[in-house]
Amino acid sequence: MRTAATIAPVWESALGGGATGGVTLARYRGQVRNRSESRYAAGALSPQRRLADLQRLRQETFDVLVVGGGVTGAGAALDAASRGLKVALVEGADLASGTSSRSSKLIHGGLRYLEQMEFPLVHEALRERGLLATLLAPHLVRPIPFLAPLPQEGLLSKVWRRFYYGTGLVLYDAFAGTAGHRGMPRHRHLTAAGARRLFPSLREATVAGAIRYYDGQVDDARFVVTLARTAASLGAAVVTGVRAIGLVREAREVTGMVVRDGEEEFTVRAKTVIAATGVWSSDVSSWLPDAKVGLRVRASKGVHLVVPRSAITGEVGLILRTPKSVLFVIPWGGHWIIGTTDTEWALDRSHPAASAKDIQYLLDQVNEVLERPLTTADIEGVYAGLRPLLSGEEESTSALSREHAVVEPLLGLLLVAGGKFTTYRVMAEDVVDRAARRLPGTRPSATDELPLLGADGFASLWRDRADLARKHGVSVGVIEHLLERYGALTTELLTLIDERPELADALPGAPEYVAAEVVYAARAEGARHLVDVLARRTRISMETSHRGVETARQAAQLMAAELGWSRSTTEEEIKAYLDRVDAERESQRMPDDLTADAARTAVTPAPAKASRR
Structure with missing residues (x-):
């Protein structure tokens, strides 16, 4: 596995420039056609990459700091990074841990909006x-x-x-x-x-x-992870488990955020802060005691x-x-x-x-x-x-309207809210366009021409899936499953399987998924807790009648080997997940919102030990 010191050179090499970006999108796209492996490596959200990005948060001044790791926040980070800006994204929990993993899984125009004219x-x-x-x-x-x-x-x-x-x-x-x-x-x-x-x-x-x-x-959660990884491949620092707790201001201008990583607080400096916090948008008012937010959600x-x-x-x-x-x-x-x-x-x-x-x-x-x-x-x-x-x-x-709004309650602070999953890219472009007014020389958005990681080469791999299955000793069904979830990134999972053939085995209680997906989630997709894998990197928690209970132990053990969990931390992760399932089941027996909420919120939070990794 790569060390923290090797991360920055890897993605600098993929960009052909320094950590600040500065490469044109056209030049970048020309390079990655022949250097997809470097691009994929640059987009890996590994534990080592997280340590490197945390160091960047403490030391660098960013053009854009995005708060919120849902589809809009990840989209904004990608849009800004693709324009050559120095970008950071912080998310208090996991990528897509809120609304963006709990949708109807549709990319649609909205037939009922026609009726509403x-x-x-x-x-x-x-x-x-x-x-x-x-x-x-x-x-x-x-x-x-x-x-x-x-x-x-x-x-x-x-x-x-x-x-x-x-x-x-x-x-x-x-x-x-x-x-x-x-x-x-x-x-x-x-x-x-x-x-x-x-x-x-x-x-x-x-x-x-x-x-x-x-x-x-679409698998909404997988889509958001891919968005974030694509932003990371362009040099964005993407860090989950870091919560924004307050603004840094000079007079009436925002110059950064105070954030918390576990028990540690520090300041992230940025020329512009974009809050893409979804249903938490109204909470931004707690950061602004002397200013109006300008929208209600x-x-x-x-x-x-x-x-x-x-x-x-x-x-x-x-x-x-x-x-x-x-x-x-x-x-x-x-x-x-x-x-x-x-x-x-x-x-x-x-x-x-x-x-x-x-x-x-x-x-x-x-x-x-x-x-x-x-x-x-x-x-x-x-x-x-x-x-x-x-x-x-x-x-x-x-x-209520599914349209979105961008407001600037203070100089240097932008809020984007509303909209729908399908139009995340438009929301991201609009809010970064607004930020670009403060950042002279920023290029226009070109994300309508930038394929996400895994898109390039997908069609040819799908066409040759039978040959791919024979080459790697797995069934065509496994190849199709992986291609529909990872696209051309499937080759990275197949490399894992080649190195460790047991990773081609189905997970207990979840025959649609293979063990390599758990290892890959921890190694390259920023998964830091058991729930991240069972509820979002896979959908085992919602697709099985046991809600992932039968899968939890093996998945935790696979993650422990990747993340360096101790035996006690592994047991804490399993217990936290099982408690979560019990709380959800209990809430679904309750007669109304009030009693269901009380049952659901009784669950113990994810272990602090694992979150420090």
């Missing part, structure tokens, strides 16, 4: 969807078909519904076409028989036909259920109208994701809890159209996340 928002989102699926992240974003069922009603009503929905999807496809990089097939009208051929579990009496259309699917809770693929017979997803919003039934490998709710949440934002009421609501809604109703016995996993919505005074959360 938010045409510019839909057009923007469809442009980003096309870019991601065709150029920026084709290894992570792929087309997924959906049916919009037409309900059984009177003849006139059926004709009107088909015309109404069809017109919306004509607009959807038209916007995608004018945005360029379509990346998805066009919609198609189906009869009732045609709809049930694609989705036999649809109750015959409830469907008079359907329209099939396409959107994109409300948290909307979205709950999703995960059930086995065998529980529902269908080849496509569903989008269903509900009295409050829309409901998706989404194919997810060997599972289905059913969601989401859309209710205001004013309790603990670090641990949003799903209650028995939320779960029953989702079951009731989906069972209206299924031949065989689902029950709680079918549920493998449940997860809850919070969406940051720009707030007015009286709106319900389902009516």
Whole structure:
């Protein structure tokens, strides 16, 4: 393994310049075509890299300091680094540990926003969807078909519904076409028989036909990790487990942040601070006793259920109208994701809890159209996340805008909030454009032309996956699984397997994953706690009925070897994870938000010992 002293030269070499950046994006892209291995090494978030980046935080003055390791923060760090700026990103917990790992796993334009006449928002989102699926992240974003069922009603009503929905999807496809990089097939009208051929579990009496259309699917947490690693490959210092606790100011100008790493506090100097803190955006007011933040963010809770693929017979997803919003039934490998709710949440934002009421609501809604109703016995996993919505005074959360805002309450401090996962790149570009006003000579954004790590070479590896499987002594299924999660970075996991063939073995209780993924998460993806691996680098915590309990010990032992955990630290990590699972299960038996929150927040925090690594 590389030492801390070797990290900076590795990524300086990948950039062809010094630690401050200074290389043009065009020159960089020309270099990495022939030097992808150097680029991947430069983007490795290893324990040694973390130590080196912590040293940079203490010693250097950055052009941009980003606070928040979700999709918007990681996107802002990438945008700034790709312009040649010196960038740091700090995150108090783990990458994507909040909203950005708990979404519906969709990259979409937002059909319901058409109904709300938010045409510019839909057009923007469809442009980003096309870019991601065709150029920026084709290894992570792929087309997924959906049916919009037409309900059984009177003849006139059926004709009107088909015309109404069809017109919306004509607009959807038209916007995608004018945005360029379509990346998805066009919609198609189906009869009732045609709809049930694609989705036999649809109750015959409830469907008079359907329209099939396409959107994109993504593993949201893996996407954020890849964003952060791409920023790191361009020289950004990316450090998790470091919490921002206060501003550093000279007069009315912000010049940095006071941060905490474990028990140690120190100052990070920066010409501009970008706060991309999602549902915590309003908390920034505690940093500004004499200034107004300039925006309000409300948290909307979205709950999703995960059930086995065998529980529902269908080849496509569903989008269903509900009295409050829309409901998706989404194919997810060997599972289905059913969601989401859309209710205001004013309790603990670090641990949003799903209650028995939320779960029953989702079951009731989906069972209206299924031949065989689902029950709680079918549920493998449940997860809850919070969406940051720009707030007015009286709106319900389902009516609040998904548009974003950038404000500058003090010179040198920028806040970006709102938006949606799909348009993270636009939010990042907007906030860095604003920061660039203070940084003369900054280049325009070019992230619409910069593929994420793992994109270059993905298509050829996918084409040759059978040969790749033979070469490395694994099944084609394993190769496909890895390629769809890591893209061209799969070669790094295969190198691990070549060196240690036992790492090709499936993890206990999680046959879809191999042991190499745990080792790689600790070695190259910044995973520092057991929960980081089971809940975010993999999705074992939500995809298995045991919620990762059967996998925890072996995963912890694999991580311990990489991170140097003692036996006691390893046991603490296992206990913390098992306590978390118990607390989640208990919360999901509670009747309402208040009691569910009390049960969920009873969990013990992750061990401090491991977090110091």
